[in-house]
Amino acid sequence: MAQNCSPWIDDELAMLRDSAARFIARELAPHAPDWERAGQVDATAWRKAAEVGLLGAGIPEIYGGGGGTRAHEAVIQQELARAGLAGSFGICHGIHSTIVAHYILSYGVEAQRQRWLPALVNADLIGAIAMTEPGTGSDLQAVRATAVREGDHYRLNGQKTFISNGQTATLILVLARTGAQAGAGGLSLLAVETQGAEGFRRGRKLEKLGLHGQDTSELFFDDVMVPAENLLGGHEGEGFAQLMHQLAWERLSIGITAVANMERAVALTTEYVRERKAFGKALLEFQNTQFVLADAKTQATVGRHFLDALIVKLLADELDATTAAMAKLWLTDTAFKVIDACQQLFGGYGYMAEYPIARLFADSRVSRVYGGANEIMKLIIARSL
Numbered sequence: 001m002a003q004n005c006s007p008w009i010d011d012e013l014a015m016l017r018d019s020a021a022r023f024i025a026r027e028l029a030p031h032a033p034d035w036e037r038a039g040q041v042d043a044t045a046w047r048k049a050a051e052v053g054l055l056g057a058g059i060p061e062i063y064g065g066g067g068g069t070r071a072h073e074a075v076i077q078q079e080l081a082r083a084g085l086a087g088s089f090g091i092c093h094g095i096h097s098t099i100v101a102h103y104i105l106s107y108g109v110e111a112q113r114q115r116w117l118p119a120l121v122n123a124d125l126i127g128a129i130a131m132t133e134p135g136t137g138s139d140l141q142a143v144r145a146t147a148v149r150e151g152d153h154y155r156l157n158g159q160k161t162f163i164s165n166g167q168t169a170t171l172i173l174v175l176a177r178t179g180a181q182a183g184a185g186g187l188s189l190l191a192v193e194t195q196g197a198e199g200f201r202r203g204r205k206l207e208k209l210g211l212h213g214q215d216t217s218e219l220f221f222d223d224v225m226v227p228a229e230n231l232l233g234g235h236e237g238e239g240f241a242q243l244m245h246q247l248a249w250e251r252l253s254i255g256i257t258a259v260a261n262m263e264r265a266v267a268l269t270t271e272y273v274r275e276r277k278a279f280g281k282a283l284l285e286f287q288n289t290q291f292v293l294a295d296a297k298t299q300a301t302v303g304r305h306f307l308d309a310l311i312v313k314l315l316a317d318e319l320d321a322t323t324a325a326m327a328k329l330w331l332t333d334t335a336f337k338v339i340d341a342c343q344q345l346f347g348g349y350g351y352m353a354e355y356p357i358a359r360l361f362a363d364s365r366v367s368r369v370y371g372g373a374n375e376i377m378k379l380i381i382a383r384s385l
């Protein structure tokens with residue numbers, strides 16, 4: 001589909017796209033069934049991805065990164081989804097490289113950037129971000145985890161849940177209350193280096209409807225002493241504002257996967273209905289099949305153009321929170337509808353886990369919930385009315 005016409009993909013990005021696609025097909029995709037059985041990506045995959053520059057492609061070279069921009073991260077995200085890895089290495093990469101590394105680049109003081117970015121790029125550290133708690137997800141101002149300053153440390157207490165990379169992460173940005181102030185003003189992000197962190201415990205690897213090739217976990221922090229120098233940005237009370245500023249990019253990156261998944265669903269289904277016969281003819285010959293796929297292809301194409309336009313805005317530093325919320329809302333809702341309609345054309349085979357369309361269906365459901373539920377996107381958009 002529109003894979004070669006995105007206006008933001010220049011020659012250099014096209015080369016990255018092609019080499020990433022080859023590497024992913026050769027070195028990562030064959031291992032997806034193993035990751036699905038294990039419920040997580042293995043350390044070798046992280047290392048290999050680091051070696052070829054798939055981690056931190058948008059991080060400056062002085063911190064060990066690829067020296068690119070968020071367009072480089074977007075290209076890699078897109079290729080992982082195109083290869084069918086959105087529910088495994090795709091989300092791992094999204095959290096680690098697209099989100100955590102960019103928080104540190106954007107808000108970290110120089111010492112924090114120098115300490116953590118090269119380690120993330122090399123996969124010496126695996127990143128996660130822990131905001132959601134059992135009692136609160138959409139309303140992050142109600143976070144209850146506390147980080148109380150004691151000398152040159154913070155004493156961190158709290159529980160987090162649904163944390164992607166939760167079983168494997170070794171550098172976790174934790175949203176906690178550092179001040180007595182209620183609401184957003186009292187929140188900060190603390191980077192917890194898990195190795196040797198007494199009082200830190202990982203809960204179970206959560207069993208999910210989809211995303212079987214990656215780990216999602218509960219995390220427990222009981223009197224974990226975190227060095228004060230690990231406060232992201234060095235000032236208390238900035239956590240909520242940091243989250244809000246990154247969310248536009250985070251939401252757009254969810255849209256990147258949604259569009260790639262839609263395009264993949266249309267391609268997989270078109271191939272299937274050409275071959276599958278019913279009542280003596282190929283399914284594609286039924287007008288209903290043609291109409292469903294014509295509609296699906298139209299939605300995917302509209303989604304692609306909307307996404308491309310917003311990536312251009314993002315790269316020009318002009319993407320606002322409202323438009324990013326529209327992208328997350330529309331692209332994930334539409335992707336789910338398109339994938340559902342495509343799955344129907346597979347009949348019973350579409351329900352079998354061995355068929356990629358079944359996994360696309362299960363994997364894409366959560367994109368309407370995480371990164372801010374789509375109802376929250378509507379609230380954000382409504383504020384602009």
Ligand SMILES: Cc1cc2nc3c(=O)[nH]c(=O)nc-3n(C[C@H](O)[C@H](O)[C@H](O)COP(=O)(O)OP(=O)(O)OC[C@H]3O[C@@H](n4cnc5c(N)ncnc54)[C@H](O)[C@@H]3O)c2cc1C
Binds near residue numbers: 165
């Ligand atoms: C697979 C997976 C991975 C995740 N990864 C991470 C991660 O890495 N880090 C992290 O911190 N979190 C993560 N999350 C958590 C995710 O961001 C939250 O689940 C999400 O923000 C919703 O929060 P909640 O589950 O507490 O739902 P709730 O806040 O309880 O909301 C439930 C539903 O109520 C409705 N609702 C809520 N508020 C409003 C409102 N104001 N107006 C109208 N309707 C409303 C919405 O329909 C919403 O879906 C992940 C979740 C999943 C499932």
